Amino acid sequence: MKLKNPLLFAALLALSASAAAAQEAVLNLYSARHYQTDEALYSNFTKQTGIKINRIEGKEDELLERIKNEGANSPADVLLTVDAARLAAAHELGLFAPVKSKLLESRIPAYLRTDDWFSFSTRARVIVYNKAEVQAEQVQNYEDLANPALKGKLCSRSGSHPYNLSLMASVIAHQGEQKAEAWAKGLVANFARAPKGGDTDQIKAVAAGECGVAIANSYYVARLMRSDKPADKKVMEKVGVVWPNQKSTGTHINVSGGGMLKHAPNKAAAVKFLEYLASDEAQRYFADGNNEWPVVTSVKVKNPALEALGPFKVDTLPVSSLAMYRAKAQVIFDRVGFR
Structure with missing residues (x-):
């Protein structure tokens, strides 16, 4: 079929491209983890899900202040940081949203999670x-x-x-x-x-x-x-x-963890990312990349330093x-x- 109006055709193509861009799956991540080995975590999540990660890194207090100031207009979906005290500070500021996930509840021990944030390594x-x-x-x-x-x-x-x-x-x-x-x-x-x-x-x-x-x-x-x-x-x-x-x-023990933010514009992607961090693959990255222990007890890692340090009562x-x-x-x- 031959279109008689090429200008109309071009306009339809532009609208179609715009709609596709608007529907592109994204996750906006604010992270206070500054470890190069985490790059594999993010790239593999995108490979598995097709969800592109837009990442902003900063110091813990700076990110908390930024999210608080952005308020309902914040683009942030997930906050990752280290230390229970910092995660608690985010909770006290009312930045997190409760997450219900059977996968997270089944894989992360109860003492390492709360209603709105989760530990992913110790x-x-x-x-x-x-x-x-x-x-x-x-x-x-x-x-x-x-x-x-x-x-x-x-x-x-x-x-x-x-x-x-x-x-x-x-x-x-x-x-x-x-x-x-x-x-x-x-x-x-x-x-x-x-x-x-x-x-x-x-x-x-x-x-x-x-x-x-x-x-x-x-x-x-x-x-x-x-x-x-x-x-x-x-x-x-x-x-x-x-x-x-x-x-x-x-x-x-202390933890590295995160949660979905209250005003997250991409909530489904946020939950999917948090669940990915509890996967066997991601848990091994935490251990092998930054010498941390997985929170999922069934995950076996091969890290010579952790093995040399040996088992201990937690x-x-x-x-x-x-x-x-x-x-x-x-x-x-x-x-x-x-x-």
Whole structure:
């Protein structure tokens, strides 16, 4: 059939293209995870689903402020970030929407999820000690770090950092505010220097003898273990690692997670993405790419550093409890001078 009006034909083609573009499946992701290995996560999701990911990365507090300011006009569908304290902050700001998913409920243990956000990987808060200065038997529990015998030997990052706030929240949940504050005072009394730097800095300070003991997230330890750099190898030769509280509550774990945002314009895509993050494939990326543990217990990973660190008893305190005591943890740290 021959069209008599070429201009009309061109207009119809333009309308058709416009409609197709409008229907293109997209997901707008705001992420505070800054790991190159996550690129495979995103590209494989697009390959599997055809959903294009538009990603904005930023610091945690900046992203929360941005979503809050955007309000109902926010294009963001999903927020991904690290640490239960930060996920709790997003919840407290009313940024998340409840998600009902049988798949997520069946694959993610109840203690690692809430009604509106989910953990997708875990990392443990371990004790790192200098083998020449401290005996492993001296630091078998978090409580041991406040022992006067370690006076002048403890290094730490800031007390206001979410990693430390979440650990403190777990101590409050298990032991109550009074004992938690006494523990915090003991930590401050044992500082080798004022808190500074990140977890890797603490590990290196322990190896250098600047302090005898420190707390660090396990994936920083694993990263150094897998490093080919001679300096990193020397660091790991000088330090030992302890899984704290194996005879009591278990080792405190923190999480990386996310949720669908309240004003998400692409809700179906958001749920599909969250469910994808709980898939076997995605769970392996978390473990192999960033040395984190999968939250789906049936997933088997092959990570030499995680295997070398070995199995441990996990503290199964619900992540909601970490969120509940986050503000109180900061108040106590401020009061005892842990800044």
